[in-house]
Amino acid sequence: MSESSTARVVERVDAEDRYAILVDGRRAGFTAYRDLGAQRVFYHTEIDGAFAGQGLGPQLVQQALADVRASGMRIVPVCPYVAKFLKRHDAFADITDPVTPEVLRWLKAQLG
Known part of the structure; x- marks a missing residue:
């Protein structure tokens, strides 16, 4: 199936604290977060190897950040992939907060 005829959907899955990207109804990847007040702290992004090279990562992150x-809310990019995306796309600079030691300690406690 060609990429242009593939149905891609990004959805927020609140019960799992993540955004998932689905390709033809199958989960192809996700970006995980935790909320700290009005900040959405992104800490991990992953695209399944079977879907690599299809441009799903940027689509997933862009739509997740648009939802934020x-x-x-505001964005805190602990995840290296999200941080890299934000450096290349300044459209979200006005709602991006820096990663601080306090946020990192809080996140570590949240994730166990």
């Missing part, structure tokens, strides 16, 4: 903006 729509919800009135």
